[in-house]
Every structure is written in structure tokens, then in C-alpha cells.
Amino acid sequence: MNAVATNTPVPARTSGQLPLAGIRVVNFGWVWAGPVVGQTLAFLGAEVLKVESRQRLDMTRTLPPFAEGKPGPDRSLSNHACWAGNGSVALNLKEQEARDLAFDLIAHSDVVVENFGPGVMERLGFGYERLREVRPDVILFSMPAAGLYGPLEHVRTYGMSLTSLTGLDSLVGYKGGEPVPFENAFSDPLAGIFGAFAIITALNHRRNTGQGQHIDLSQQEAVMQLVAPAYMDYVLNGRVGGPKGNEHPLAAAAPHSVFPCRGDDRWISIAVRTDAEWAALVHAMGEPEWARAAAFATLQGRVAHIDALHRRLGEWTAQHDDRELAAQLQDHGVAAAPVLNVGDLLQDPQFAARNTFVEVDHPLGFRETIYGAYVKMSRSVPVVRPGPMLGQDNEHAFREVLGLGEERYRDLVERQIIY
Amino acid sequence: MNHAQGRGAEPSGAGRAGALTGIKVVDFGQMVSAPYCAKLFSDYGAEVVKVEPPHGDAARSIGPFPGDLPHREKSGLYFVNNTNKRGITCDVASTEGRELFLRLLRWADVLVENNLPRQMQAWGLTYPQLQQVNPGLVVISITPFGQTGPYAGWNGYDLNAFHLSGASSRYCGRPGEMPLEQGTFSADYYGAIAGAAWGLAAVYGRDLVGGGQQVDVSCAEAIAASFVGGQNIGLVAQEGRFDKRTGVGMPLGAPATIVPCKDGHVWMLALERGQWEGLCKVMGDPEWASLEIFNDMYVRAQNADIMYSFIQEWTAGHTKMEIMEKCQAAGCPITAVFTIAEAAEQPHLAARDYFVDIEHPDLGRVRNLGAPFKLPASPGGPVRPAPRLGQHNAEVYGELLGLGSGELASLRAGGII
Numbered sequence: 001m002n003a004v005a006t007n008t009p010v011p012a013r014t015s016g017q018l019p020l021a022g023i024r025v026v027n028f029g030w031v032w033a034g035p036v037v038g039q040t041l042a043f044l045g046a047e048v049l050k051v052e053s054r055q056r057l058d059m060t061r062t063l064p065p066f067a068e069g070k071p072g073p074d075r076s077l078s079n080h081a082c083w084a085g086n087g088s089v090a091l092n093l094k095e096q097e098a099r100d101l102a103f104d105l106i107a108h109s110d111v112v113v114e115n116f117g118p119g120v121m122e123r124l125g126f127g128y129e130r131l132r133e134v135r136p137d138v139i140l141f142s143m144p145a146a147g148l149y150g151p152l153e154h155v156r157t158y159g160m161s162l163t164s165l166t167g168l169d170s171l172v173g174y175k176g177g178e179p180v181p182f183e184n185a186f187s188d189p190l191a192g193i194f195g196a197f198a199i200i201t202a203l204n205h206r207r208n209t210g211q212g213q214h215i216d217l218s219q220q221e222a223v224m225q226l227v228a229p230a231y232m233d234y235v236l237n238g239r240v241g242g243p244k245g246n247e248h249p250l251a252a253a254a255p256h257s258v259f260p261c262r263g264d265d266r267w268i269s270i271a272v273r274t275d276a277e278w279a280a281l282v283h284a285m286g287e288p289e290w291a292r293a294a295a296f297a298t299l300q301g302r303v304a305h306i307d308a309l310h311r312r313l314g315e316w317t318a319q320h321d322d323r324e325l326a327a328q329l330q331d332h333g334v335a336a337a338p339v340l341n342v343g344d345l346l347q348d349p350q351f352a353a354r355n356t357f358v359e360v361d362h363p364l365g366f367r368e369t370i371y372g373a374y375v376k377m378s379r380s381v382p383v384v385r386p387g388p389m390l391g392q393d394n395e396h397a398f399r400e401v402l403g404l405g406e407e408r409y410r411d412l413v414e415r416q417i418i419y
Numbered sequence: 420m421n422h423a424q425g426r427g428a429e430p431s432g433a434g435r436a437g438a439l440t441g442i443k444v445v446d447f448g449q450m451v452s453a454p455y456c457a458k459l460f461s462d463y464g465a466e467v468v469k470v471e472p473p474h475g476d477a478a479r480s481i482g483p484f485p486g487d488l489p490h491r492e493k494s495g496l497y498f499v500n501n502t503n504k505r506g507i508t509c510d511v512a513s514t515e516g517r518e519l520f521l522r523l524l525r526w527a528d529v530l531v532e533n534n535l536p537r538q539m540q541a542w543g544l545t546y547p548q549l550q551q552v553n554p555g556l557v558v559i560s561i562t563p564f565g566q567t568g569p570y571a572g573w574n575g576y577d578l579n580a581f582h583l584s585g586a587s588s589r590y591c592g593r594p595g596e597m598p599l600e601q602g603t604f605s606a607d608y609y610g611a612i613a614g615a616a617w618g619l620a621a622v623y624g625r626d627l628v629g630g631g632q633q634v635d636v637s638c639a640e641a642i643a644a645s646f647v648g649g650q651n652i653g654l655v656a657q658e659g660r661f662d663k664r665t666g667v668g669m670p671l672g673a674p675a676t677i678v679p680c681k682d683g684h685v686w687m688l689a690l691e692r693g694q695w696e697g698l699c700k701v702m703g704d705p706e707w708a709s710l711e712i713f714n715d716m717y718v719r720a721q722n723a724d725i726m727y728s729f730i731q732e733w734t735a736g737h738t739k740m741e742i743m744e745k746c747q748a749a750g751c752p753i754t755a756v757f758t759i760a761e762a763a764e765q766p767h768l769a770a771r772d773y774f775v776d777i778e779h780p781d782l783g784r785v786r787n788l789g790a791p792f793k794l795p796a797s798p799g800g801p802v803r804p805a806p807r808l809g810q811h812n813a814e815v816y817g818e819l820l821g822l823g824s825g826e827l828a829s830l831r832a833g834g835i836i
Contacts (some may be wrong), residue, residue, distance in 0.1 A: 009610040020623020036645065037585070040543045044620040065654045077653025084610055093551035129652050147793075160668060160675070163685035164754045166690070167482035169677065169686070169760030171602025174592065178682055179676045180599065181668035183590040190609060197616035198792045200623055201463050205438035205797045207623075217792035221773050225455075226601075230759045232495025233483035235786050240760045241602070246578060247601050250496060252481040258582055258597045266707070267581040267597060273477075277574070330573045337563075337570070339598055341588040342651045345643055353568035355650050356640050369656030371644035375617040378546065380624075389537040413466045416610035 003077070004138040018045025018380045023203065024109040024401075026051060026102070027086060028126070032060050032159060032185060033143060033219065034115035035387075036192025041111070041199065042085030043373055049109075050086040051102060051398055052390060054419050055094060061390070067366045074364060074389040081227045082189075082295050083387030090391030092419040097412065099125055104402050110206075112201055113141045118148045125386040128214040137212040139202045143195050147218030159185025166224035173243025180243070191219040247306065253282075254302035256280040259314045260345070261322035267339035268315065268322045270329065275299065277334055285316055286331040362386050394418055437464015438797035442622060444529040446504060447511075447520075447692075449476040451577065451607035452614070452638065453533035453559040454500040458527065460614040461503035462790060463799040466661075467502040468527075468815055470520065472511075473834060475808045485721060485782065491808060492781040497786060498805050502777065506806025508814045508836045511542050517834045520544075521552045522820050528622055531614070533561045536571050546633040556631040559618035561610045565637030577638070580606035584642035589651065593666035608669070610638030672716035673723045674698075677756055682732040684756035685742050690716040697749030701742075702733045779804040812836050 009017040014237040023046040027038040030052070038048040051057055060082065088254070091098040112119055112131060132137045145162055146152040153243055155165070163169045163182065173180040198215050206212055208341055224231075230290055231247050246257040248271070249279070258267040271279050275298070282291045290312050295301045302309055317325060322338040328334035338344070345351055346369070358372040372384040398404045398418065412418045422691030423489075442465040452477065454469070461467035469476075478497040484490055509523075510516040530549065532539070539545055539638055545570040546558055548565075560566055564583070573579075578600055579586060587598030600606075606823040621634055640765075655661045657819030669675035674687045689698040692715070699708045707729050709712070717728050734742060739755035746753035753762070763786075768774065775789045790800030816822040818834070830836045 009682075017624075017628040019620045019628050021624065021627060026508050032649075034647075034696035040616055044617065047625065057457075065657060067657070072737055077657065078650050081653055082649040086719070099569070119665040121585065135788045146767060150771045152765075155754065156747055156750070157686075157754055158675075158688055158752055158808075161688055161752065161754055164686040165762070165765075166678075167757050167759040168601060168603065169756050170684075170758045170762075172599060173602075174420060174593075174596065174599070178679065179677050180592060180666060183664060184646075184650060185667060186586075186590075186605075188599075189649065190612065193609075193616050193641075193645065194612050194791060197459065197619060198610060198794070200616065200619045201438040202794060202797075204619070204623055204796065208440060209796075210437075211796050213794060213796035215792060215794055216482040218771070218773075221768070221771070221789075222791045224762065224768075224773075225788060226603050226605060227762065228499045228702060228788055229451075229483070229603055232499050234763050236483055236485045236495050236757045236782075237487070238760075239483075239756050242758075243602060246597065246600050248578075250481050250483060251744060253576070258576060258578075258587075260597070266587070267582070267588075267593075269579045271576040271578045273576065273677060280468045296592060325606070326726070333574055335574040335576050335579050337573065337575060337583050339582040339588055340585045340643075341584050342647065342655055343659075345648065345652065346656060347585075347587050350564055350568040350637075351640065351643060354565060354637065354640060356644050357648060359656070369652050371652060374641045375613050376567070376635040376637075377617065377621060378635070379630065380621070380628050416773050 018382065020045035023047070023111065024288045025049065025111040025113060026109045027115040028112065028116070028121070030115065031060055032188040032389060033192045033195070034080055034113055035086055036189045036357050037113050037143070037199070039085035039191055040084065040196035045380070048086045049393055050083070050104065050388065051091050052087045052088060052094070053090055053092045054093045054390060067362065067364070067368055076403040077368055080362070080368060080387035084340065084370050085386060086388055087393035088388035088390055089393050090419050092416055093124060095417050097417045101398065101402070101412070101417070102126070103134050105397060106131055107139065108401050110137065110203070111139045113195070115143045118144050118153045124157060129319060132212070135212060139206065139208055139212045140214045141195055141197060141199050141217065142215065143191055143217040143219055145221045146217070148216040159188040163223055164185045164217055167227045168223060170242055171227065171230060175243060175245040175247065176242055186220050187223045191217065191222050194222045251303050253307045254299065254367055255309050255313050257310050259310070259317040261320055261325060263316055263321070265341070266322045268317055269337050269339055271335045278302065280332040281329065281334045284329055288316070327394070358384055360384065360386050362388060363392070391418070422734070430623040436797060437799055438794055439465035441528065443468055444467070445523055445527045445528045448531055448533040448561070448795045450478050450533070451496070451604040452499060452611045454478070454529045454560060454789070455608060456561060456611040456614045456618070457504065458500050458502060459611070460619070462801055463794070464797065466672065467504040468523065468811070469501060469806060470509050470523070471506060471808060473508045473836070478495065479808070490781070498782060498785065500541045501805035502608055502787065502801030503803050504806055505811035506809065507812045508616065508809040510835050513546065513835055515830065515833065517543060519835070525553050526543065526557060527553070528817050529557045529618060531559045531561070531618070535562060536566050541682050550631065554630050555625060557618055557621040557625065559614045559636065560633060561614045561638065562635040563638050565640055566633070566635040577604045577607045580610070581642065583639040585647040585651070586642050588663055589647055590664055592664045594664060594741040596663060606638040608640060609642050610636045613641045627816065664711060666724070670823045671720055673720040673726060674730060676727070678727060678731055678734055678800060680737055680739050680742055682738045683732060683758065685739050686754045686756055687734070688752045693750045697751045698746060698753070700744045701749050701751070704730070707735070775801055775815055777801060777804050780807065809836065
């Protein structure tokens with residue numbers, strides 16, 4: 001845990017210090033979005049204790065693939081990546097004594113995170129007003145699908161489909177075609193990172209005023225911020241956008257798409273905004289006759305004839321290797337990059353140079369690859385460890401933070417209160 | 420709205436101080452990523468000064484414009500991403516302009532920028548140079564690829580970043596056809612939000628860590644790691660196997676995809692037994708649904724073509740809202756695929772005051788997306804319109820940098836501001 005470092009006296013100017021050191025978070029978050037909130041705060045130095053229980057395992061702990069192919073609640077590779085940074089305390093919240101312990105932890109914490117539906121925390125006995133009784137300046141962060149109140153407050157969605165309520169899904173697809181589903185919950189990590197920002201704003205408010213608060217982050221509203229450009233076209237012109245492939249969202253660049261390259265399912269992305277970039281692309285192609293047509297000389301012309309332009313360009317890119325072509329186009333100043341598949345990520349020189357993915361040792365003795373700090377800071381370098389084993393921070397939380405005696409702690413473990 | 424009072428100390432919501440009151444930000448960005456990141460600061464109460472080149476943020480020339488008539492004060496993109504900011508112009512390529520910009524950075528806690536690293540270098544505004552001017556400054560740099568690594572010198576836009584992340588190849592598009600971006604600036608927004616979280620933490624903990632620092636956001640990396648990597652990197656590292664897009668919401672369980680209906684589309688989801696039974700009930704318990712080949716989500720996925728054709732026979736006769744309401748009531752997580760218009764007109768969002776009307780000197784009264792999250796004790800969201808080009812030159816250069824009207828006039832004459 002990073003938190004151990006925060007309890008150690010550190011000289012004020014140590015460059016490795018993390019900016020949220022000293023902040024403690026109790027995270028009731030589960031599955032993906034809530035744990036990403038905890039992860040981001042933890043990468044930034046907070047001590048994050050995820051509350052969970054063997055009594056009801058989080059389903060992401062049981063998701064294959066497993067380390068070394070052996071199933072087990074502490075061996076899910078995706079769980080370890082998505083939850084990295086969070087600590088874990090095991091509490092069977094069905095038991096009153098366990099709930100009391102959770103309250104004690106909250107009394108010693110700054111922030112409580114949850115991603116249940118509206119009302120669930122109240123039913124569990126952890127409503128905001130109750131939390132304030134033990135910690136008057138507590139920051140409670142909630143992130144239900146459509147917010148804590150309103151006609152759709154109890155809407156059922158999956159992370160994957162939540163985007164349908166924002167208008168975003170209506171924009172995804174091939175030009176003029178039907179919406180194509182985005183095949184995973186983009187909104188989960190997005191809203192999770194957004195949530196970390198929301199919590200730090202509330203920490204700043206607490207620092208300014210001494211006040212805590214209950215943050216209501218509607219994932220729908222957070223994700224809908226991404227459709228602002230199309231939303232403005234609706235507001236200003238009554239225009240309702242639809243799928244347009246990879247074309248520029250506001251028709252302000254052409255060419256602007258991905259184009260086939262040599263090999264199976266290899267593609268290159270090329271985006272041309274300015275006339276200078278267009279001239280550079282034409283030059284890189286060896287000034288072919290078609291590219292010198294008057295119709296393509298201006299951005300307006302390129303946008304108006306974009307289908308023909310893309311077809312021509314695609315015929316040229318198809319003869320080339322994606323990486324070589326990207327490098328060659330970049331030499332000319334053209335914004336071009338290979339389209340990576342998942343298998344390329346570990347080999348890509350950019351991600352390799354930035355340690356985007358890191359191999360880490362798991363306490364159970366295997367090595368696994370997860371992602372590290374997905375943003376780089378010049379002074380503060382996060383400690384990256386795999387997602388927690390269930391209950392790995394029990395002793396720290398209950399013995400050190402709450403100060404329970406050895407005997408009492410053992411008893412709670414034996415009676416499966418701490419479980 | 421009194422623009423002269425436009426600063427962080429002013430209440431940013433319903434008459435209470437914003438959460439980020441006291442934080443001073445310079446936004447030296449264009450288009451989406453840095454401006455949106457800085458907007459997250461300004462909409463929650465920070466004092467944000469936007470610095471534009473004399474010809475303005477590129478978003479001003481991009482629109483969407485009312486009636487598609489270009490006008491630098493009427494861009495919807497500029498309007499939506501620059502609320503609550505004061506705006507000045509400065510030609511940092513000139514010696515005098517650069518000096519003014521650095522003086523402004525001495526005042527600031529945060530600089531948000533999204534210029535290509537080579538451009539910042541050409542201006543003499545690299546992080547080490549800025550650090551010398553103000554060691555406490557937090558510099559949030561948001562670029563497609565990042566400040567380091569072999570692509571740091573590359574030209575790039577949102578499109579290039581998104582497709583480098585693996586997200587499109589894995590999750591977006593039909594097999595054999597090109598992978599897709601999401602039809603908006605997804606990588607820019609993702610990077611902006613990540614930059615806001617990490618950058619705000621860097622300001623919050625600045626004394627603790629001993630000073631300012633550069634927060635280096637690669638939009639491609641943020642998505643490749645926290646979205647694509649989270650679900651896929653363990654498998655590819657351990658077994659060398661990986662998956663690609665299928666064009667179907669969920670290939671291994673069904674129903675779980677977008678299907679057409681009478682007036683558009685719905686996100687059809689009924690995986691668990693109870694959900695499937697709920698859907699069947701809403702469909703009137705058709706005989707086909709009791710066939711063994713539709714027994715659970717896995718066998719339904721194996722027989723997806725037949726199942727989806729049956730389902731679509733039913734959805735074709737019903738509207739998206741009808742389907743959503745009935746299925747939700749029956750315990751199914753099925754939702755309407757809202758068009759932009761439907762999303763914009765949702766009673767739910769209206770009931771939550773998600774939309775705010777803003778008076779703009781050139782656009783008139785315009786509706787805008789409101790705060791992305793609600794902070795009851797310190798409400799956020801857009802209140803003041805995006806600044807006109809150079810609107811606050813006199814105010815900002817005068818009050819913050821102490822320039823007199825004579826100096827301002829000569830800077831104007833010299834094309835610096």
C-alpha cells in the first residue's frame with residue numbers, strides 16, 4: 001500500500017512524494033467504475049481500502065483469464081489490472097459488528113466511494129446523514145447510472161449500454177449506416193477517472209471551508225459531456241447527427257479516417273486539417289495526378305469530395321506497411337499513426353518507452369502484466385502493485401488504523417465478521 | 420452578467436463559492452482537450468484566463484455555427500468548452516508576447532496546454548523553462564501521444580490517438596471493416612478528464628510534494644491503459660491471445676446488442692434468467708422463446724442470428740420508448756438508443772437541471788450542457804459565456820500584470836495582443 005509510505009515521516013522536498021498522501025478512502029465500489037475511482041486516487045497517493053467480502057464475491061474476481069490458468073478469487077488478471085491501487089478489507093456487512101467496523105473506518109477516513117444504485121447505501125445503513133454522524137466533514141461520492149434523483153433514477157443499464165442514454169451511441173457507426181455497438185463499458189473507466197476529479201474538487205472545498213458533501217455523479221451526465229460538439233449542432237441548427245465512420249466530427253478535416261494497409265486487418269489513421277498538411281501528404285505520395293485535382297485543393301473541396309478522396313488515398317495506403325507508412329508520413333509532417341490491435345500494445349515502442357504496461361510480482365508468486373500510471377507526473381511517481389488480494393489490508397486497517405487488540409481481531413476473523 | 424467580476428472568487432453556482440475557488444489557471448489550449456480540461460476548473464470555481472493567439476483558438480473557425488455561417492464569435496465548439504473563462508490574446512512567438520505570457524504564469528497555479536511538444540519547444544516554453552519562471556506551477560500538458568517516447572515528436576489529432584489505443588480494433592466496428600472512432604473527440608475528452616484529475620491532485624498536494632510539476636497526459640496512453648489494457652493486457656501478456664471487434668455488443672452472451680425498432684434503435688440486453696423472462700413477458704411470451712436453443716445467455720449467443728431475427732420481428736412493431744419503459748418495468752436493462760435530439764430533450768435531464776441557458780453577446784440565449792457532476796455544497800457548471808476574442812485584455816493585463824493603457828495600446832499596435 002502506498003499508504004504505508006504516508007505514515008512514514010518524509011522530508012518535505014522528497015521528489016517521490018505523492019500529492020494525495022494522507023488522504024484515506026473507504027471504497028464500497030464494485031465491478032469496474034468504483035474501483036477505478038479508488039485506483040486513480042491511490043495512484044495519486046491516497047490510501048484506498050476497498051470493502052468487500054467472501055460472503056459475496058465481486059464477480060470481476062471470478063472473471064477469466066486467471067494467472068497461470070488456475071481459477072481463484074485472487075487470480076483474475078483483468079481484476080488485478082482494473083483494481084490496482086485499491087487495498088482490500090474483508091467485512092461481511094450482513095453482520096452488525098462488521099457494519100460497526102466499517103463505521104469506525106469511515107470515522108478515520110476522508111472519503112467514501114460507492115457505485116451502487118440510488119438508495120442502496122441508505123438501505124445498508126451507510127446513508128450520507130449516518131456517515132456524517134461519525135465523520136462530520138466526510139465526502140461521500142456516489143455514481144449511479146443516471147444520478148441520485150430524477151425520473152430515470154432507477155434505470156437499469158450495463159456499462160456497455162449506458163452510453164445509449166447520452167446520444168453517444170447514435171454517433172458510432174459507418175457513414176450513413178445504423179449505430180454499431182461499442183463492445184465494452186467505455187463509460188466505466190471514464191466515469192471512474194471523472195469521479196476522482198470530482199472527489200479532489202470536494203477535498204479542495206473541504207480545505208477552503210471545512211465542509212464535506214455528498215457528490216452526485218450521474219454517469220449519464222458525465223459521459224454526455226463527450227457529445228457536446230454534436231449537441232451544439234443540435235442546439236444551434238436543429239441538426240441531429242448520426243454515424244459518419246471516422247470522419248471529423250465537425251467536418252473540419254479531410255482526409256480524416258483510417259485506411260487499409262498491407263496485411264490482415266492492418267490500418268493507418270490519417271488526419272489532415274490544414275492545407276500545409278495536405279500539401280505534405282500529396283508530396284509524400286509522390287504528387288499523383290488525382291491528388292492535384294482542383295477539387296482537393298481546399299479543405300472545403302476535400303470535405304465536399306471526401307468519399308472519392310478517401311477511396312483514392314486508401315488505394316495508395318493499401319500498398320504499404322502501416323508502421324513504415326506512419327513513420328514516413330510523420331517525416332513529412334502528416335498526422336498519421338498505426339491502428340493498433342490489442343496484440344500490438346505490448347510491442348508498440350511508444351507504450352514501451354512510457355512504461356504504459358508493467359510486469360509486477362503478485363504476492364501469490366506469479367508475475368502478471370497490468371497497466372501503471374496512465375498519466376505521467378514529473379515529480380510524483382506512483383507505486384504500482386496488482387489489484388488487492390481479498391482482505392490483504394485487514395491487519396493494517398483493523399489493528400493499526402482502528403487499534404484493535406490481537407485477541408479481539410482474531411475473534412472477529414474467527415467469527416467471520418472480518419471475512 | 421457582469422464580466423468585470425468574472426473571476427474565481429465569484430460564486431459559480433447558486434450563490435455559493437465554487438469548490439476550486441482560489442486556484443488560478445492559464446488555459447493555453449485550442450480545440451477540445453486542454454480547453455475542456457480548463458473548463459472543468461473554471462466551471463467549479465477556479466479563476467481561468469484563456470490565452471489565445473491573436474487569430475484565436477482554432478475552434479473559433481470550426482463551428483458548428485448557426486446557419487453554418489462561419490463567425491469567430493459564434494462557434495458552438497468554442498462556446499461549449501470555454502465557459503466561465505476570461506479571454507486574452509497573446510502572440511507568444513514574439514519576444515514581448517512570450518515575456519507577457521511568462522509574467523502571467525508567475526501569477527498562475529496551473530497551466531493547461533495541448534500544443535505539440537515541438538511547438539512548445541519552438542516558443543521556448545518547455546517545462547524546464549516554465550519551471551524556472553514559476554517552480555510552483557503545475558503544467559498539465561495534454562497531447563495525442565505524450566511528452567516522451569518515440570512518437571512525442573509526431574503530429575497528431577484525436578483520431579490518431581484513439582486508434583493507437585487499441586480501443587477501435589478491439590471494440591468498435593465490424594470484422595473485416597475499418598475500426599471506428601466514436602463520432603466525437605473521445606480521446607481528447609478522455610485525456611482532458613484524466614489531466615484534470617491528475618493535475619488538480621498535483622495542485623492540491625503541491626506543498627506536500629515540494630512544488631509544481633508537469634502532468635503529462637498522452638490521450639492514447641490513457642485509453643490504452645485504463646480502458647483497453649484493464650480488460651485485455653493480462654491475457655495477451657500471459658497467453659499471447661487477444662480478441663478483436665465483432666460488431667455485436669457481446670458475442671458470448673445474448674441478447675446483448677443494438678437492434679432496430681419502429682422508430683430507431685434499442686440497446687437490447689437480457690442476459691440473466693430474470694431479465695430474459697422479463698423480456699419474454701413483455702413480448703407476450705412467444706412460443707419461439709421457450710425453445711431449448713434459447714435456454715440461457717450462452718446458447719442464445721450460439722443461436723444469435725435466429726434469436727435476433729425473432730426479437731426484431733417484435734421490436735419492429737414498437738417504439739424505442741415503449742420498449743424501454745415496458746422492459747425496464749419488467750426488470751430488463753434495455754434502453755432506448757437516444758438520438759442527439761432525444762438526449763437533449765430528456766425530461767430526466769431537465770428535471771436534474773443538466774441544461775443551462777447562457778446569454779452570449781453574439782449567439783444570444785443558448786442552451787448548454789451543465790455541470791458533469793453535482794457538488795451540493797459548492798455547485799459548479801457554466802454561468803458566464805465563453806469570452807470573445809481578446810475580451811479581457813485590458814482587464815487581465817491591467818489588473819494582473821499592472822500594464823497601463825499606453826502599454827496596452829502599443830502591444831495592440833504591435834500585434835502582440
